[in-house]
Amino acid sequence: MLRFSSPMLFRTTLPNHLKVMVGVKRVVDYTVKVRVKDNKIQTANAKMSVNPFDEIAIEEAIKLKEKKIATEVIAVTVGNKKSEEVLRTAMALGCDKAIHIVVPDAEAEGVESLAVAQIFQKLHEEIKPDLWILGKQAVDGDFGNTSQLLAGLLDIPQGTFASEVDVKDKKVKVTREVDAGHQVLELDTPCVIAADLRLNTPRFPKLPNIMKARKKPIDTREVASLGVDIKPRLTIETVCEPEARKAGIKVKTIDEFYDKLHNEAKVI
């Protein structure tokens, strides 16, 4: 078989091959414990990373490409100028190209998932992907609703909290992590998948790929050009730190441990 360097060439010839879009968010690194000061979350000098669930989404999309199920993987982010770095990471991992919807710094932190979903909706109508893979939640806002909002806006099926994804004949069999175990659904494409932790183990980008990713194209657009109102629906009235627990005690022996739990706390 002839090998083409650009996967784009396959797109129109093989009807079962899919176009996948992956949503990526730049967030404060999950290992950083954020502080609250002056009624605001302090993120100014914090280490930033790709949202961990989005790494899993990227990995799944690349795996589909490696299995020759997907022909093209496009990473997209909505965020300020600096968010470009998460797209470079996505491309170093194997995404073919990227779209950066640039939000001015002043508004970037306030962009809500509804606005992101509306932006993705616009992109969907333009690019017509077969599959969206997003992370199940971003670890900054902890809302966990972009994928459901997007699926709802587009009126296409959703496979949330996915721990297994099997794509065949333009149908997606998705195993979902639910409260009592797992649920298996079959979805028609196009559809939206939200990656849970156990969907896969993301790979690390290799140095040569990081270098190559610098040359891959990023389609940069100003958010205003999309005609989506990004004004927040939720006004933040106050932000504070959670109430600190009072310091506890360390005991020396198991007997003492039991005694404290049994006689003082009266919990066992």
Added chain:
Amino acid sequence: MFRVCSLQLAKALVLAEIAEGKIAPASLSAITAAAKVGPVTALAAGKNAKAAADILAKTKGVEEVLLVDGAQYDNGLAENFAPLIQSAIAKNGYTHVFAGTSAFGKNIIPRSAAKQNAMPISEITEVKDENTFVRQQYAGNAVTTVKSSDKVKFCTVRGTSFERAATEGGNGKVVEFAPAEASSKARFVEDKISKSDKVDLTTAATVITGGRGIKNKENFKILEDLAAPLGAGIGATRAVVDAGYAPNEMQVGQTGKTVAPNFYLAFGVSGAIQHVAGMKDSKVIAVVNTDEEAPFFQIADYGIVEDLFKVAPALTEKVKANK
């Protein structure tokens, strides 16, 4: 002020999660939260939802129950629930839609919100007034009060932050409501439910958790031995679930379940931010870890630097002896 006036206009719809004919505890907490904004209507949908609707009608705070008969609602498919909620809003003018923060609620509420062009508010821990809610961000490290400008507010409710409404003493009426059209684009294949006689984690008064220190799957037996006489639920950390020592539904944390039991006893858990996010509202926390630097000791009421394989069996014996 307009507040009093608008308060009287607020009408809340609570999406009830029904599992094997029972109302999920998370839904009962959602009813308590919803009652703070206005009269509560509960939505009971399914093939045989009548019995569940009757329970909801007797639940304190519920004024009305919409009973929807349709097998398409049995597997919690958001594609079917979202149009149903939309038609209920169109017909009855609800201003709020609440559900418990469970896989069921988290799946459906945002999709329904999209249909109303609203920004959903996830996992609220407090209702300040009909527009203002409290929730946590950054794995529980920031507590945020938000005011919604949406016409219809969609919220999931953190079950451990609200009392569960009592399933007696209420006097609601059951009204039949027409099912919405079922989606053909998403199909239920099967449920793989972990059958166990274990105590439900999210509702247990005591939770015993094993972390990486537990070393293997078989060692969970020693936690089970201690859990049995205490009637405790058993949790796990992400590391343990990833390693395959415990099933995913046992995971406690930012991405797993949130628990707030009376007593949380952790064995071999370091206390990473993501784990603590799921249990820090527990009343009494006790930690057993050989590493005295483990961050968990900073939030624990009682800690012991000791081998869990010594502590757990010893506690089991003492608990049994004192029964």
